[in-house]
Amino acid sequence: MDTNNEFEHAEVKATDLVSWPRIAAVSAMVSFSLPTFVTGLEIYQALTIHDALWALIIGSLILMAIGGAMGTIGARSRLSSYFLVRIAFGNAGAGIVNLAFAISLIGWFGFNIDLFSNAVVQLLGAEFNIIIPEWPIDIFAGICMLVTTLYGFRAINILASVMVPVLAIVTGMMFWGAIEEMTFNQFLSFEKSAALTLGEGVSAIVGVIIIGAIILPDITRFSKEKRGGVYTVFWSYMVVELFVLFVSVFAATAMQETKILSLMLDLNLGFSAFFIVIAGSWVLNSLNLYSTTLSVEATFPKWDKRAVIIILGAIGILAAFMNILDIFIEFLSFLSDIFVPVAGVIIIDALFIRPEGYNIKTLENHFRFSIPAFFAWLVGATFAVFNGTFFTANVSGITVIDAIVLTGIIYTILMKCAKFLPFRTMIK
Numbered sequence: 214m215d216t217n218n219e220f221e222h223a224e225v226k227a228t229d230l231v232s233w234p235r236i237a238a239v240s241a242m243v244s245f246s247l248p249t250f251v252t253g254l255e256i257y258q259a260l261t262i263h264d265a266l267w268a269l270i271i272g273s274l275i276l277m278a279i280g281g282a283m284g285t286i287g288a289r290s291r292l293s294s295y296f297l298v299r300i301a302f303g304n305a306g307a308g309i310v311n312l313a314f315a316i317s318l319i320g321w322f323g324f325n326i327d328l329f330s331n332a333v334v335q336l337l338g339a340e341f342n343i344i345i346p347e348w349p350i351d352i353f354a355g356i357c358m359l360v361t362t363l364y365g366f367r368a369i370n371i372l373a374s375v376m377v378p379v380l381a382i383v384t385g386m387m388f389w390g391a392i393e394e395m396t397f398n399q400f401l402s403f404e405k406s407a408a409l410t411l412g413e414g415v416s417a418i419v420g421v422i423i424i425g426a427i428i429l430p431d432i433t434r435f436s437k438e439k440r441g442g443v444y445t446v447f448w449s450y451m452v453v454e455l456f457v458l459f460v461s462v463f464a465a466t467a468m469q470e471t472k473i474l475s476l477m478l479d480l481n482l483g484f485s486a487f488f489i490v491i492a493g494s495w496v497l498n499s500l501n502l503y504s505t506t507l508s509v510e511a512t513f514p515k516w517d518k519r520a521v522i523i524i525l526g527a528i529g530i531l532a533a534f535m536n537i538l539d540i541f542i543e544f545l546s547f548l549s550d551i552f553v554p555v556a557g558v559i560i561i562d563a564l565f566i567r568p569e570g571y572n573i574k575t576l577e578n579h580f581r582f583s584i585p586a587f588f589a590w591l592v593g594a595t596f597a598v599f600n601g602t603f604f605t606a607n608v609s610g611i612t613v614i615d616a617i618v619l620t621g622i623i624y625t626i627l628m629k630c631a632k633f634l635p636f637r638t639m640i641k
Contacts, residue, residue: 224291224573225434233441235370236432237448239500242373243425244454245380246493247328250473252421253461258471259409259417262401262462268411269458272418275614276450279553280426282560284442287430290563290571293507294428298555300571301562302590303639305581310555310590311508317424317552318505319525322498323532326351326358329494330533335474336486351533354494359526361499362506363519366435369499376492381453383485388460390480395467403466412611419553419613422454427556428504502526547598553613554593557620558586566628580639585627593620 243249256265286297295314299307330350337343361368395403409417426446433442461473470476477486506522513521563571597616600606608615631638 229435230437231370231435233436233438233444234448235374236436236441237445238377239366239370239373239432239496240425240429240445240449241377241453242380242493242496243422243500244449244457245377245384245489246325246497247332247473247489248325248421248497249454249457249493250461250489251328252417253458254465254471254473254476255417256414256458257462257465259407260411260414261405261407262403262466264407264411264414265462266459268414268418269455269462271411271611272415273450273455273458275415275419275611276422276426276454277446279423279556279560279617280429280446280450281443282564283427283556284429284433284445285440286442286559286563286571287433288436288439288442290430291434292430292571292573293434294430294504295508295512296573296576297430297559297563297571299579300567300575301559301583302586303580303582304576306583306587308512311512314424314428314552315505315508315512315525318428318501318508319529319532321424322355322358322501322505322526322529323535325494325498325501326355326530326533327535329354329491329498332474333487333491336478339474339478340483348534351530354498355526355530355533358495358498358502359522361495362502362522362526366432366503369496369503372492372499373496376488376496379488380492383482383488384457384460386482386485387464387477387480390482391460391464391467395463400463400466410610412607415611416550416613418458420547422450423552423613425500426450427552431504431507432500498529502529505529550597550612550616551594553597553617554590554620557593557617558589558624561621561624562586562628566625580641582640584636584638584640585624585631588627589620589624592623593617 256268260268283294283297287294290297292300295307295311298310298314301307302310327347330347333350333354334345334347337345361372429442429446433445436442436445438444464476464480465471468476468479470479474486477489502522502525505525506518509521509525510516510518593616596606596619597612600612600615606615608618627638
């Protein structure tokens with residue numbers, strides 16, 4: 214692979230494709246990151262055991278469906294998610310969507326650094342009696358993640374390939390320690406109250422991964438196999454992520470502990486916990502910054518790539534000082550509500566409406582703005598954000614599913630009826 218070419222402005226060349234397991238390793242690293250473990254603990258606190266298990270399964274299936282579709286589109290077209298947004302929303306319209314993605318990903322970058330530094334401070338204090346402030350760790354970790362991103366997908370891929378087996382072993386140790394404290398039958402019969410509904414729990418699980426599922430084309434475009442996207446999401450979401458979430462819920466139940474670092478220390482993981490904290494956060498945030506850079510470069514193609522990475526990394530480090538740990542579930546649910554409809558538009562458009570148009574040649578004389586795409590996204594996102602607050606309209610009982618279906622239906626109707634409307638729906 215050409216380490217200096219991330220194909221920000223073109224489709225991936227055949228000579229730069231890699232086998233799907235290498236791509237799946239990068240995607241799986243997201244599941245081994247701290248936010249996934251923390252989400253499992255939040256689900257344990259908020260749902261009954263029965264509902265928690267169903268939430269894990271349903272959430273993983275939704276992510277597999279969305280990620281599988283997006284990953285397949287990326288593998289077939291060999292285009293980044295931001296080119297796919299341009300095809301669906303138009304050249305100018307894509308700028309709005311891509312910048313919204315970039316802002317969200319920078320927020321994730323800062324959130325993960327904040328979570329990382331908080332965990333490292335606790336681990337250093339508990340294991341080595343070393344007390345230091347969080348801000349130097351924020352800066353140092355951010356710089357390491359920034360430097361990795363400068364070397365592109367290849368560096369992220371190598372790091373993930375090395376770390377996935379290690380993190381799988383550490384997660385297995387966590388599960389083994391918990392099962393020594395509580396049998397599986399005791400776990401299933403454990404009774405507790407619920408603060409959230411099953412649908413809200415599913416939304417939280419989807420929220421922690423949804424942006425990664427939507428921007429999956431950024432890495433599946435490098436897949437040799439056309440089905441590489443499907444293989445990647447099955448391994449990532451139905452195997453690794455489901456396992457990590459289950460281990461988190463099971464361990465929290467067994468140890469009656471809801472703080473991830475305290476839980477790891479109670480299970481005598483000690484130094485092994487550093488692998489989850491450091492490796493998972495490092496790869497996840499490098500991938501966040503990588504995708505943010507692709508987003509900004511797709512919108513402003515004349516900007517210097519390295520300068521963009523450095524500036525975005527610096528902004529992300531500053532975002533780490535804006536503590537959002539206390540509103541974690543709300544943050545994930547909001548992301549789920551806003552971005553699932555974007556995937557709805559792209560999936561319907563690429564697989565059913567205009568499958569022949571998802572290639573680099575389409576962008577040579579492309580329209581500037583798609584009214585159907587934006588209207589469908591706006592309706593779907595508005596429905597998801599305000600459902601349950603200003604009105605209640607649940608068909609499936611899970612807002613994110615209703616939102617993506619609603620978005621897809623509206624977009625399909627508008628595209629099918631476009632020639633009968635008294636105005637142009639695709640603005641040049």
